[in-house]
Amino acid sequence: MPPPVQPVRPVFVNLGPRSYLVQVGRDLLKTLGEEVNKKLPDRTSCAVVTDSNVGPLYAETVLASLRAAGKKPCLITVPAGESSKSLSWSQSVLGEMVRAGLDRKSFVVALGGGVIGDLAGFCASVYQRGIPYVQVPTTVLSQVDSSVGGKTGVNLPDAKNMVGCFHQPVHVIADLDTLNSLPTREWNEGFAEIIKHACIRDASMFKAIEDIAAGKGDIVSLIRRNIAIKAVIVEADEHETIGTRALLNFGHTLGHAIEAAAGYGRLLHGEAISLGLRAAAWLSAQVSDLTSDDYERIVALLKLCDLPTRLPDDLDTEELMRIARTDKKFENGKIRFVLLRKIGDAYVSKDVMEGHLKQALDELRK
Numbered sequence: 146m147p148p149p150v151q152p153v154r155p156v157f158v159n160l161g162p163r164s165y166l167v168q169v170g171r172d173l174l175k176t177l178g179e180e181v182n183k184k185l186p187d188r189t190s191c192a193v194v195t196d197s198n199v200g201p202l203y204a205e206t207v208l209a210s211l212r213a214a215g216k217k218p219c220l221i222t223v224p225a226g227e228s229s230k231s232l233s234w235s236q237s238v239l240g241e242m243v244r245a246g247l248d249r250k251s252f253v254v255a256l257g258g259g260v261i262g263d264l265a266g267f268c269a270s271v272y273q274r275g276i277p278y279v280q281v282p283t284t285v286l287s288q289v290d291s292s293v294g295g296k297t298g299v300n301l302p303d304a305k306n307m308v309g310c311f312h313q314p315v316h317v318i319a320d321l322d323t324l325n326s327l328p329t330r331e332w333n334e335g336f337a338e339i340i341k342h343a344c345i346r347d348a349s350m351f352k353a354i355e356d357i358a359a360g361k362g363d364i365v366s367l368i369r370r371n372i373a374i375k376a377v378i379v380e381a382d383e384h385e386t387i388g389t390r391a392l393l394n395f396g397h398t399l400g401h402a403i404e405a406a407a408g409y410g411r412l413l414h415g416e417a418i419s420l421g422l423r424a425a426a427w428l429s430a431q432v433s434d435l436t437s438d439d440y441e442r443i444v445a446l447l448k449l450c451d452l453p454t455r456l457p458d459d460l461d462t463e464e465l466m467r468i469a470r471t472d473k474k475f476e477n478g479k480i481r482f483v484l485l486r487k488i489g490d491a492y493v494s495k496d497v498m499e500g501h502l503k504q505a506l507d508e509l510r511k
């Protein structure tokens with residue numbers, strides 16, 4: 146007999162009229178239709194957007210659940226991988242939505258990892274000036290991070306997430322059973338965002354991460370804990386205007402540049418962020434108060450999670466800097482760079498100069 150399914154308290158993301166629940170647990174996909182009916186009782190037609198890896202595994206369960214709840218879903222599948230997070234693929238998804246007859250009363254279900262959540266959420270945000278969407282994240286990274294908070298968007302060839310909008314989902318279903326099919330590399334990349342959360346907000350989570358990496362510990366509670374951290378930060382600064390939400394960008398300024406410079410898909414997002422985290426932690430030890438012991442602890446944890454900590458040799462510093470300058474945290478030639486005072490305590494600094502970034506890139510080559 147399989148072990149009983151333990152109910153896990155959902156996380157409530159309190160954003161006034163845009164509030165929603167994030168359900169976390171096992172065997173949740175088949176309840177999707179019921180849950181959608183609670184939030185969107187009057188909407189019937191919908192598009193389930195997924196990718197060529199996830200669709201064959203879970204689309205049938207999702208479509209059946211929606212049909213049983215009286216919904217009329219169509220299925221839209223894009224190739225798996227970061228290259229689908231593009232303007233041309235968003236145009237193709239939007240075209241399929243038109244051909245399927247979706248109207249202003251329709252909705253979208255994003256079934257997949259971060260690429261699908263960002264792409265489908267973006268399509269929902271612009272389709273007929275905006276229709277609702279539900280996130281069904283199927284990777285560690287999308288469950289702990291990208292499915293919550295309403296950042297949607299696509300990449301331009303040299304610039305990550307350069308086109309997009311804030312559009313909150315109406316509901317999130319994080320079914321832990323979908324992680325069983327996750328390839329090891331994709332499992333590991335999710336831990337880059339978990340380590341980021343520990344670095345900026347929750348020093349005590351280092352131990353929980355070490356336990357999971359050692360095959361002990363409870364992944365369900367680790368994922369819920371991360372969603373709760375993300376929810377609190379998003380609630381404080383939904384549109385990243387006062388700076389709190391910018392802390393979630395720890396490791397992302399150079400991480401995004403590295404991901405784009407390597408060519409989308411060569412390094413997974415979380416792998417590029419792992420390099421960005423090491424660089425940002427190293428800079429925290431140079432220009433802020435992070436101790437070198439804590440810097441070493443962060444690097445050791447990234448390694449323990451089998452994440453990369455050395456820059457690929459063929460990535461050129463000038464090219465990385467050119468791409469980094471297009472990042473949304475460069476404003477009027479100044480960088481808003483997230484640093485750590487200590488593990489669990491982050492802030493946005495204006496003291497980081499381009500020369501510091503180059504030094505950090507040199508460090509990543511060691």
Ligand SMILES: O=C(O)C(=O)C[C@@H](O)[C@H](O)[C@H](O)COP(=O)(O)O
Pocket residue numbers: 290291293294296305306338390391393394397473
């Ligand atoms: O939700 C946020 O806010 C984040 O910054 C989370 C990041 O992990 C995520 O990769 C995000 O999409 C990056 O945002 P961007 O504004 O730098 O594109």
